[in-house]
Amino acid sequence: MNLEDELRAALRRDNPSPGFAERVVARAQSSARPARAIPRMMWAAAIAALLVIGFSTAYEYREMKAERASRDAVVALRIAADKLNIARERVLRRETPADTREN
Amino acid sequence: MLTGGIAATIPRVRSGEISGAMTDDPERFEELVREHQAMVFSMACRYLRNRALAEEIAQDVFLQLYRKLPSLESQDHVVHWLRWVTAHRLIDHSRHEKRRPQSPLEDAPEPASADSMSDADPMLSNMLRELVAGLPENARVVMILRYQEDLDPMDIARALDMPISTVKSHLQRSLALLRDKLSRQKGVGL
Amino acid sequence: MRRLFLIAVIAGCAAAQLPAQLLQLRITGLDGLAAKAKESTDITLDSNLLKMAGGFLAGAGKDGKDGDTIKQLLSGLKAITVRSFEFKEPGQYRLEDLEPIRVQLRTPGWSKIISSQSKDEISEIYTRMEQGKVAGFAIINAEPKELTVVAIEGSIDLKDLSKLGGLGIPSISVPGQSKDSGKKGKQE
Incomplete structure (x- = not known):
C-alpha cells in the first residue's frame, strides 16, 4: 500500500455521534423561531413608536395652536376694548363743554 | 491564503443537476444533514483531531446551511457550499485558537473510530x-x-x-x- | 359711487334674505395697507380657534386680574377679526379704503351706536342685535397715523369688554406671551 492509499484509509469519512442530525434540526428550529418572531415584534414596536410619535406631535401641534390662538384672542380683545374706550371718550369729550371738563 | 466570497467560489449550478431552489423545510433539512453529516464532521474531525469540537463546528455549519438553504439552487450547490464553508470555518477557528491559550483537554486526540480501521x-x-x-x-x-x-x-x-x-x-x-x-x-x- | 350704491343694494337685499350667520362682517379692502404700515396686526380667529383658546386659557390655571373677564368674553364669541395698521406718517390710507366695510355696516341688522368724527379722526361702533342681545360688534377707528377695524361675531357684553381697555399689557397669564405680542402676523 502506498502513502496515498494509506492516507485515503486514514482520512476515510467518519460519522458523528448518534442523534447528530436530530440535534442540528432541533437547534435550527429553535434558532429559527425567534429569528422569525423578531421582525414581527420589530414591526409592532415600530408601529407603536410611530403612533406614539404621531399622537404626541398632533397633541403638541394642537397645544401650540391653542396657545397662539389664546394669545391672539387676548390681544384682539385688548385692541377692541381700547378702541371702544377711545370712541366713548371722544363722544364724551364732544358732548361735555370744555369748561365742565376742566372742572 | 483563501480569498474571495462564496458567490465567487461556489459554482452555482452544474448541468443536469438542477433541482430547483432548496427550501428551509425541516424534514428536507434533516435529510440533507444525514446525507452530508459524515463529510462535514469528518473534515472537522481530521482537521481538529477533536470529535467534540468537530461536532460543534459541524452543527454550526449546518445551522448556517439552514439559513442559507432558500438561496441554494441544487444538491451539487449544497455540497460545494458545505465544503467551502467548512474549510473556511476550520481555518478561521485554528487562526482564532492560535491567539488564545489552549487548555490541555482541547488537545486531546480523537478516539479511533471502528469503521475507519477496517x-x-x-x-x-x-x-x-x-x-x-x-x-x-x-x-x-x-x-x-x-x-x-x-x-x-x-x-x-x-x-x-x-x-x-x-x-x-x-x-x-x-x-x-x-x-x-x-x-x-x-x-x-x- | 354708483358701484358703491350697487354694492349697498345687493348687500341690503342679501341681508334681508340670508340667515344671521352669513351677516358676519367681512373686513375687505385693506390688504394693501400692510405694506405701507410701520406695524400691522392681523388676527383672524374662527369659532374652532376661539374654543381652543378658551380651553387653553382655562387649562393655563393662572388667572390674572382680567382672566375671568377674558374667559367670559371668549365663551360667547364665534369669530374675531382685527386689522390694525400704524403708519410712520399721515396720509398713508384713504377713508375710501373703509367703504367696503362701511357698506356692509349700513345694511339692516347693523346699528351705529357710537360715532365720533372730526377733521382727521373717525371712531364708529356698530352692533348687530339678535333677540335683544348683541350678536355682532364692529369698531372702526381711524386716526392720521393709525387705522383699526375690529369685527366680533357672537354675544358680547360691551361693559365687560371696556374693562379690558387702557392697560395695554394683557394681565392674563399666557405662557410664552410677550408684552408686545399684539404686533404680529395672521393667525390662520
Whole structure:
C-alpha cells in the first residue's frame, strides 16, 4: 500500500455521534423561531413608536395652536376694548363743554 | 491564503443537476444533514483531531446551511457550499485558537473510530491523522479534501478559491513531509 | 359711487334674505395697507380657534386680574377679526379704503351706536342685535397715523369688554406671551 492509499484509509469519512442530525434540526428550529418572531415584534414596536410619535406631535401641534390662538384672542380683545374706550371718550369729550371738563 | 466570497467560489449550478431552489423545510433539512453529516464532521474531525469540537463546528455549519438553504439552487450547490464553508470555518477557528491559550483537554486526540480501521493499519492510520492535523492550515484542508473527499486538484482549487498550482504545491510538499516524518518516526517507508 | 350704491343694494337685499350667520362682517379692502404700515396686526380667529383658546386659557390655571373677564368674553364669541395698521406718517390710507366695510355696516341688522368724527379722526361702533342681545360688534377707528377695524361675531357684553381697555399689557397669564405680542402676523 502506498502513502496515498494509506492516507485515503486514514482520512476515510467518519460519522458523528448518534442523534447528530436530530440535534442540528432541533437547534435550527429553535434558532429559527425567534429569528422569525423578531421582525414581527420589530414591526409592532415600530408601529407603536410611530403612533406614539404621531399622537404626541398632533397633541403638541394642537397645544401650540391653542396657545397662539389664546394669545391672539387676548390681544384682539385688548385692541377692541381700547378702541371702544377711545370712541366713548371722544363722544364724551364732544358732548361735555370744555369748561365742565376742566372742572 | 483563501480569498474571495462564496458567490465567487461556489459554482452555482452544474448541468443536469438542477433541482430547483432548496427550501428551509425541516424534514428536507434533516435529510440533507444525514446525507452530508459524515463529510462535514469528518473534515472537522481530521482537521481538529477533536470529535467534540468537530461536532460543534459541524452543527454550526449546518445551522448556517439552514439559513442559507432558500438561496441554494441544487444538491451539487449544497455540497460545494458545505465544503467551502467548512474549510473556511476550520481555518478561521485554528487562526482564532492560535491567539488564545489552549487548555490541555482541547488537545486531546480523537478516539479511533471502528469503521475507519477496517483495512488499514490502525497505528499507521492514527499516525497519519496526527501528521495531517499537524500540517499548516491551508495544506491541511487541501490534504483532507484530496484524500477524504477524493477531489482532484482542480476541484480543490475551485472549492477553496485557490490557484491550482498552489493546490498541487501543497499536495506535493505535504506528501513529502509526511513521508519524511513517517520514515523518521517509525522507519516506515511508503 | 354708483358701484358703491350697487354694492349697498345687493348687500341690503342679501341681508334681508340670508340667515344671521352669513351677516358676519367681512373686513375687505385693506390688504394693501400692510405694506405701507410701520406695524400691522392681523388676527383672524374662527369659532374652532376661539374654543381652543378658551380651553387653553382655562387649562393655563393662572388667572390674572382680567382672566375671568377674558374667559367670559371668549365663551360667547364665534369669530374675531382685527386689522390694525400704524403708519410712520399721515396720509398713508384713504377713508375710501373703509367703504367696503362701511357698506356692509349700513345694511339692516347693523346699528351705529357710537360715532365720533372730526377733521382727521373717525371712531364708529356698530352692533348687530339678535333677540335683544348683541350678536355682532364692529369698531372702526381711524386716526392720521393709525387705522383699526375690529369685527366680533357672537354675544358680547360691551361693559365687560371696556374693562379690558387702557392697560395695554394683557394681565392674563399666557405662557410664552410677550408684552408686545399684539404686533404680529395672521393667525390662520
